[in-house]
Each structure stands twice: as C-alpha cells, then as structure tokens.
Amino acid sequence: MSATHRKTLPLHDAAVAVARVLLDAGYESYFAGGCVRDRLLGGVPDDYDIATAARPDDVRRLFPKAQGVGESFGVMLVRHGGHEFEIATFRNDGEYADGRRPNDVRFSDAREDAFRRDFTINGLFEEPSTGRVVDFVDGQSDLTNRVIRAIGNPNDRFAEDHLRLLRGVRFAARFGFALETATAAAMREHAGKLAVIARERIGGEVRRMLEHPTRVAAVQLLEEQGLDAPTLREPARVSPSLARLVRLEGAVAGDLSDVGLLDRTVPVAAALAAWALDRHGPNVGESVIHGWREALLLSNRESVETLATLAALARVRHWSELRESARKRWAASPMASWAQTLFAVESPCGADNLVRWRRQTDPATIAPPPLLTGDHLIRAGFAPGPQFRELLDAAYDAQLEGRVGNAADALELVRSSAGGPSESTANPRPDPSQG
Numbered sequence: 001m002s003a004t005h006r007k008t009l010p011l012h013d014a015a016v017a018v019a020r021v022l023l024d025a026g027y028e029s030y031f032a033g034g035c036v037r038d039r040l041l042g043g044v045p046d047d048y049d050i051a052t053a054a055r056p057d058d059v060r061r062l063f064p065k066a067q068g069v070g071e072s073f074g075v076m077l078v079r080h081g082g083h084e085f086e087i088a089t090f091r092n093d094g095e096y097a098d099g100r101r102p103n104d105v106r107f108s109d110a111r112e113d114a115f116r117r118d119f120t121i122n123g124l125f126e127e128p129s130t131g132r133v134v135d136f137v138d139g140q141s142d143l144t145n146r147v148i149r150a151i152g153n154p155n156d157r158f159a160e161d162h163l164r165l166l167r168g169v170r171f172a173a174r175f176g177f178a179l180e181t182a183t184a185a186a187m188r189e190h191a192g193k194l195a196v197i198a199r200e201r202i203g204g205e206v207r208r209m210l211e212h213p214t215r216v217a218a219v220q221l222l223e224e225q226g227l228d229a230p231t232l233r234e235p236a237r238v239s240p241s242l243a244r245l246v247r248l249e250g251a252v253a254g255d256l257s258d259v260g261l262l263d264r265t266v267p268v269a270a271a272l273a274a275w276a277l278d279r280h281g282p283n284v285g286e287s288v289i290h291g292w293r294e295a296l297l298l299s300n301r302e303s304v305e306t307l308a309t310l311a312a313l314a315r316v317r318h319w320s321e322l323r324e325s326a327r328k329r330w331a332a333s334p335m336a337s338w339a340q341t342l343f344a345v346e347s348p349c350g351a352d353n354l355v356r357w358r359r360q361t362d363p364a365t366i367a368p369p370p371l372l373t374g375d376h377l378i379r380a381g382f383a384p385g386p387q388f389r390e391l392l393d394a395a396y397d398a399q400l401e402g403r404v405g406n407a408a409d410a411l412e413l414v415r416s417s418a419g420g421p422s423e424s425t426a427n428p429r430p431d432p433s434q435g
C-alpha cells in the first residue's frame with residue numbers, strides 16, 4: 001500500500017483498499033454504521049468507519065502509521081488515499097456507570113458489536129468488496145419503514161448513555177423518520193438525565209441539528225420529547241410557534257423574495273436567534289443567549305453573532321424612522337440579512353419596504369471606504385482625541401447620504417459642525433490625496 005499512499009483516491013475505493021488489507025490478513029471486517037445507512041438511503045457516504053476482528057496491535061502491525069485515537073475502545077485512525085478511516089475492533093461496551101461512558105470494553109465479535117450500537121439503522125454492516133449487507137438488528141426493515149428504533153430495550157439503552165436521546169432526535173429529523181413508540185416513550189422518560197452529559201457534547205448535537213436543513217423538525221421533536229428544557233437549561237416551551245425557524249428554512253429553500261441576499265446555508269447563530277425568538281417572543285433578552293452560551297457551550301463567535309442578529313432585528317423594526325445613513329449602516333452590519341429574514345415573520349410589510357430599498361440602493365454605496373479618515377483630521381490640525389470618532393461618524397453619515405462627495409467637502413463639514421480649526425487657523429500639511 002505504501003506506493004499508493006500519497007495518491008488521492010475516491011473515498012469508497014480508499015475505504016475498500018483499507019478493508020482489503022485487514023481481510024487479506026484474515027480478519028473479518030465490515031463497513032459499519034452511518035456509511036451503510038447512508039448508502040442504503042441512496043446517499044453517498046462522506047466517511048467510512050471500519051469494524052474488524054483485528055485488535056489494535058494487529059491494526060498497527062498492518063498499518064505502521066496507524067494512530068490510536070481511542071485505543072482503550074480499540075479505535076485506530078488510518079490514512080489512505082488522502083482520506084482518514086477509523087478502524088474499530090468489534091467490541092461490547094460492558095456496563096455504564098454514569099450515563100456517559102462504558103466502564104470497560106471487551107473485544108468481541110461482529111454480532112455483539114452491532115448490538116452495542118444505538119439505533120437499528122446505525123447497526124448495519126456491509127461487506128466491503130461485495131456491498132452485501134450484514135444485518136443483526138433488523139435495521140434494514142426500519143430503514144424501509146422510516147423508523148428510529150433503539151437496539152434492544154430502549155429504557156436500558158437511554159439509561160446507559162443519555163447522549164443517545166439527542167442522537168435519536170437528530171437522526172429522526174435528518175431523515176424524516178418517525179420515532180418508534182417504545183423508543184419515543186423511553187426518551188421522554190429519560191429526558192431529565194441529559195443534565196449529567198457534558199455541555200460540550202449537548203452543544204455539539206444541537207449545533208448539528210440546527211446546521212441541517214431539517215432544523216425545524218429537530219426542534220419540534222426536541223420539544224415534543226421534553227428534551228428542550230434539559231438541553232437549554234430553561235423551562236420547557238409553552239408557545240407553539242416555530243415561525244422564525246420555518247422562515248429560515250424557507251429562505252434557504254429558495255421560496256422567498258429576499259433569497260438573493262442570503263447564503264445557501266444558515267449559520268448556527270441565525271438559527272439560534274430564530275429559535276430564541278420563537279421560544280421567548282420578539283423581545284427575547286440577551287440573558288437568554290447568555291444562558292444558552294453556557295448550556296450549549298457556544299463559541300464566542302456563535303454567541304456574538306446570535307446577539308448581533310437579535311440587535312439587527314431590534315433596529316430594523318424601526319426601519320421607517322431610520323435615516324438613509326442609518327439604513328446603510330444597518331445593511332452593512334453583521335447578520336443583517338438574517339435579521340431581515342426573521343423580520344419578515346413579524347412584519348411582512350416592513351420587510352417588503354426593506355427589500356425594495358435594497359433593490360433601489362446601489363450596493364457599492366452601502367459600505368464605501370470612508371472619504372475622511374483620522375489622518376485627514378490630524379493633517380488638518382485637529383488634536384487626536386475621543387471626539388475623533390464622532391467627527392468621523394458625522395462625516396461618514398454625510399458621505400452615505402450623498403451630502404459630501406470628496407474628502408475636502410467632508411473636512412469642511414466637520415470643521416463647521418465641530419467649530420474646530422478653520423482653514424485660516426489650522427496649519428494643514430499638504431494632503432497627497434487632494435491633487
């Protein structure tokens with residue numbers, strides 16, 4: 001394999017080649033879990049996990065560069081053809097003491113490895129070279145019937161590992177599958193136990209739900225299953241509307257007039273803002289987002305952007321009162337397009353005015369480079385200080401409103417409004433930009 005090691009191969013070919021090495025050495029090996037599920041659903045897997053009878057030491061012998069990524073669980077990372085593969089020894093996860101991690105794992109066989117997995121649709125194996133499916137858990141019929149069903153007794157499985165509560169919701173939403181009755185009942189029963197799961201892992205699941213176009217279904221299920229309160233660490237939801245999340249979904253699906261303004265993917269922050277508005281109403285406070293930042297361990301960027309979306313929404317509600325300069329500043333502010341999408345839910349008319357203004361406004365005039373800078377002021381004899389910002393803001397507003405068209409006019413405007421040094425008292429150095 002070393003000769004081809006650096007070449008880039010199609011993902012599936014590379015995965016088959018890695019599995020071949022294991023199989024040729026006599027170890028039963030399969031593609032496992034998500035990649036089998038995704039292929040059977042007609043998708044193209046974006047990563048392949050390999051389950052094998054080979055132990056980590058055997059894997060290392062066959063792939064000298066293999067890295068242990070969870071060696072106590074028997075998981076090794078192998079690179080081939082420009083891709084990474086997790087090779088995991090068949091195992092049985094043994095007892096769970098804390099609802100998070102098994103106390104110990106025992107290497108075992110393919111059948112037990114299938115039964116340790118969470119949901120039947122995730123418990124499938126595939127023979128790498130033939131594509132034949134090996135199904136110990138009746139996963140194929142659940143795939144056909146579009147059902148998320150815990151493997152084994154759902155109460156036991158959610159009691160073992162509470163993160164599965166969120167995984168179940170995420171997979172149901174992503175594929176548009178129903179939660180099987182007993183699985184759904186067990187979820188509701190165990191919902192409160194989410195509290196012991198690391199906030200980082202909870203946030204990771206929520207992020208994946210909100211990033212996916214099926215975010216509305218995910219949020220609906222989370223709330224139906226009583227998982228919203230422990231996930232967000234706030235009271236369960238009372239109001240039934242998901243209007244803003246729906247609007248985001250529509251905007252991205254392309255059925256809205258303002259779609260031209262939007263990226264095709266929704267940033268997590270926009271989805272969080274929409275969800276917060278749906279849950280807490282139009283005047284959702286910053287404290288809610290601060291709470292969510294802790295509950296979901298949001299990144300700094302995510303929480304800053306969420307707050308920016310809400311701030312841009314609060315501002316755009318006063319659209320008709322905003323001067324032209326304020327409108328342009330708003331349009332150039334972070335997350336404004338997303339705030340506009342959310343605004344359309346509460347004020348379709350207001351949003352229409354905004355869209356019309358956007359169409360009529362030359363994009364190049366929304367955030368042009370400032371004509372007047374601090375350097376100009378210094379050269380004009382102004383002493384640097386806190387009033388600089390105000391003067392420059394006034395000049396920039398005038399520029400945005402078309403009241404000044406060059407640096408000299410902008411400077412004159414500043415002079416007259418600030419009562420600063422006039423042409424005669426100041427001692428301006430020559431300005432190279434002023435031909």
Ligand code: ATP
Nearest residue numbers: 032033034035049116117118119122123161163164
């Ligand atoms: P995705 O496309 O979201 O990555 P996936 O099925 O590949 O879906 P992973 O989190 O990558 O999900 O996990 C790979 C496989 O490991 C799953 O298909 C499942 O069989 C098993 N698995 C993962 N997490 C758990 C868990 N908490 N409990 C039991 N089995 C799990």
Ligand code: MG
Nearest residue numbers: 034035047049
């Ligand atoms: Mg995966």
